[in-house]
Amino acid sequence: MDIIYTIWLRNIKRYLRSKSRIVGSLGMPLFFMLVLGFGLNSVVQIPDTGQGYFEFIIPGIVAMSVLFTSVFSGIQIIWDKQFGFLKETLVAPVSRLEIMLGQTFGGASTAFIQGLIILVLSLFIGLSLSSAAGFVIAFLFMVLIGIAFTAFGIAIASRMEDMHGFQLIMNFVIFPIFGLSGALFPISSLPAWVQPLTLLDPLTYGVEGIRYGLTGASQINPVVSFIVLTAFSGLMTVAGAWLFRKMSI
Amino acid sequence: MGAYRCALPARNATADSSPHSTIHSPHNTQGILPMPAISAENLTKNFDDFVAVDSISFAIDEGEIFGLLGPNGAGKTTTISMLSTMLKPTAGKATVNGCDILDQEDGVRKSIGIVFQDQSLDEELTAYENMDFHGRLYRIPGEQRKEKIGELLALVGLEDRRHDLVKTYSGGMRRRLEIARGLLHEPKVLFLDEPTLGLDPQTRNHLWEYIERLNREKGITIILTTHYMDEADRLCDRVAIIDHGTIIAMDTSQALKNQIGGDVVIVESPDPDAAADVLNAPWVANIERRDGSVVLSMQDAEHHIPEIVTDLHRHDIAITSLSVHNPTLEDVFLHFTGRSIREETASGMETMRMFHQRMRR
Ligand SMILES: Nc1ncnc2c1ncn2[C@@H]1O[C@H](COP(=O)(O)OP(=O)(O)O)[C@@H](O)[C@H]1O
Ligand SMILES: [Mg+2]
Numbered sequence: 001m002d003i004i005y006t007i008w009l010r011n012i013k014r015y016l017r018s019k020s021r022i023v024g025s026l027g028m029p030l031f032f033m034l035v036l037g038f039g040l041n042s043v044v045q046i047p048d049t050g051q052g053y054f055e056f057i058i059p060g061i062v063a064m065s066v067l068f069t070s071v072f073s074g075i076q077i078i079w080d081k082q083f084g085f086l087k088e089t090l091v092a093p094v095s096r097l098e099i100m101l102g103q104t105f106g107g108a109s110t111a112f113i114q115g116l117i118i119l120v121l122s123l124f125i126g127l128s129l130s131s132a133a134g135f136v137i138a139f140l141f142m143v144l145i146g147i148a149f150t151a152f153g154i155a156i157a158s159r160m161e162d163m164h165g166f167q168l169i170m171n172f173v174i175f176p177i178f179g180l181s182g183a184l185f186p187i188s189s190l191p192a193w194v195q196p197l198t199l200l201d202p203l204t205y206g207v208e209g210i211r212y213g214l215t216g217a218s219q220i221n222p223v224v225s226f227i228v229l230t231a232f233s234g235l236m237t238v239a240g241a242w243l244f245r246k247m248s249i
Numbered sequence: 250m251g252a253y254r255c256a257l258p259a260r261n262a263t264a265d266s267s268p269h270s271t272i273h274s275p276h277n278t279q280g281i282l283p284m285p286a287i288s289a290e291n292l293t294k295n296f297d298d299f300v301a302v303d304s305i306s307f308a309i310d311e312g313e314i315f316g317l318l319g320p321n322g323a324g325k326t327t328t329i330s331m332l333s334t335m336l337k338p339t340a341g342k343a344t345v346n347g348c349d350i351l352d353q354e355d356g357v358r359k360s361i362g363i364v365f366q367d368q369s370l371d372e373e374l375t376a377y378e379n380m381d382f383h384g385r386l387y388r389i390p391g392e393q394r395k396e397k398i399g400e401l402l403a404l405v406g407l408e409d410r411r412h413d414l415v416k417t418y419s420g421g422m423r424r425r426l427e428i429a430r431g432l433l434h435e436p437k438v439l440f441l442d443e444p445t446l447g448l449d450p451q452t453r454n455h456l457w458e459y460i461e462r463l464n465r466e467k468g469i470t471i472i473l474t475t476h477y478m479d480e481a482d483r484l485c486d487r488v489a490i491i492d493h494g495t496i497i498a499m500d501t502s503q504a505l506k507n508q509i510g511g512d513v514v515i516v517e518s519p520d521p522d523a524a525a526d527v528l529n530a531p532w533v534a535n536i537e538r539r540d541g542s543v544v545l546s547m548q549d550a551e552h553h554i555p556e557i558v559t560d561l562h563r564h565d566i567a568i569t570s571l572s573v574h575n576p577t578l579e580d581v582f583l584h585f586t587g588r589s590i591r592e593e594t595a596s597g598m599e600t601m602r603m604f605h606q607r608m609r610r
């Protein structure tokens with residue numbers, strides 16, 4: 001536990017110190033929120049619930065923020081590998097599992113904070129606070145997304161030699177995961193052939209869970225979302241831990 | 250923590266005919282049975298088809314300063330990586346502080362401190378935070394950790410910069426911090442892989458003095474690699490010269506220098522072959538051709554100089570220059586490998602590499 005906390009603490013310290021990264025990674029979510037949310041709010045109305053588009057898209061943007069931050073946090077161990085710091089950690093008498101878990105919780109925490117900032121900003125811009133319990137539900141799903149995708153990032157990083165593959169992963173894995181997740185469109189309004197893909201996308205359940213928490217309405221039962229996303233987080237953590245253990249430096 | 254030590258290595262236990270022998274009681278192992286700080290037996294590492302470390306064996310006593318010398322690519326870092334459990338050997342075995350590097354990884358890791366060849370600090374953290382991270386990883390309790398960090402940072406002269414981010418540090422400061430960090434958990438064995446690489450001579454001297462004091466005062470066993478031969482000569486109790494993954498000579502540096510056969514005389518001549526023929530006298534212990542010169546080893550070189558000059562003169566062989574010096578480890582290396590360790594180019598390349606690494610940050 002001490003070791004996990006130690007690794008976690010380092011991640012948090014580095015995160016809080018990288019002001020430009022915090023601000024920088026707010027850019028894209030804010031852009032989506034303002035341009036799509038406001039731009040389309042008057043044009044689009046969500047069929048089943050009658051929500052405005054702005055209200056609909058906020059959970060998606062929060063999920064996106066958590067997704068990107070967590071994948072990036074996980075992949076960061078490549079920097080540690082290249083800059084030598086990973087050796088210092090790996091030569092200590094601690095298990096790789098502890099290191100991996102510390103890294104995962106650290107990444108998940110920073111991703112959660114990043115999502116929280118978007119959430120708070122959207123409160124100022126026009127999201128109406130429904131219920132406190134709903135917020136807690138949304139938080140829970142944010143944390144689960146954070147854990148799942150930090151672990152995913154660690155798994156990827158364990159197999160990568162340097163940052164060169166990062167763009168590839170972003171373009172061919174992370175953007176599709178985001179695009180197919182129902183963050184920007186209601187699942188029911190997608191073409192029939194896309195819907196199964198959406199339901200295979202783990203992020204869909206995160207978005208739907210957050211959406212349920214924030215707006216009280218979702219197209220997937222929140223209990224189902226919770227079970228699927230928890231299972232996925234567990235799976236990713238096991239995969240990440242396994243690949244990290246096998247990683248050579 | 251500092252007294253940490255593994256039980257007898259499995260090798261000894263099985264060699265003992267009586268499995269119930271009381272010698273294996275942990276109270277007995279210390280003191281009664283002297284155990285080498287490090288012992289390696291036929292340690293080998295292949296990278297695909299390439300043999301980086303080729304079946305090397307050696308033993309290092311507790312409290313010894315042991316130098317691994319060799320040119321770039323000789324296999325020094327690979328050897329240290331295996332001994333510190335960072336790399337699995339292809340064949341062979343080794344123990345560190347009595348712990349088997351394969352079966353008792355955790356024991357090895359608790360016993361050692363290491364300063365890697367390449368920097369391994371978190372530059373976004375302060376010196377104190379880097380130390381604190383390390384102390385927590387090695388489970389040093391809070392109060393003790395704090396105290397020890399203060400002590401060590403003072404020792405390496407970084408006290409007043411302790412709360413500055415490491416990215417504002419110079420190369421020498423980083424190295425000192427890494428050494429302090431490697432000592433925080435009071436290791437029995439300290440590995441230093443090119444600790445003075447890329448540092449200016451003054452900082453280098455300073456660091457060596459410090460390392461020597463550590464060894465003297467705390468009895469820490471130190472194994473270091475360098476390709477600065479003069480430094481190794483001054484500091485190490487024993488050195489092993491390693492080339493192409495094999496140990497080609499291992500002894501005290503004095504004994505190694507004695508093996509050359511006395512002082513070194515270098516005769517430069519337009520016709521070195523003829524000079525070599527003429528100078529092949531019984532009092533010459535060793536004679537070698539090197540570039541445009543003849544290198545001779547002999548006892549009492551001073552007294553043979555007149556003879557050398559007259560002999561060459563008698564055969565009408567010109568002398569461009571003639572010099573005499575006490576043998577150095579550089580000469581030892583030349584003697585055993587027929588090549589110069591090429592300190593300048595090697596260290597130049599390494600420095601470039603480190604520089605390059607820093608630039609990528
Ligand atoms: N991970 C690796 N993969 C392939 N070859 C390696 C690896 N690490 C080291 N080598 C090779 O092994 C040899 C010994 O390297 P090293 O131990 O770093 O030498 P030294 O530290 O003495 O300069 C070199 O030829 C080097 O290129
Ligand atoms: Mg090396």
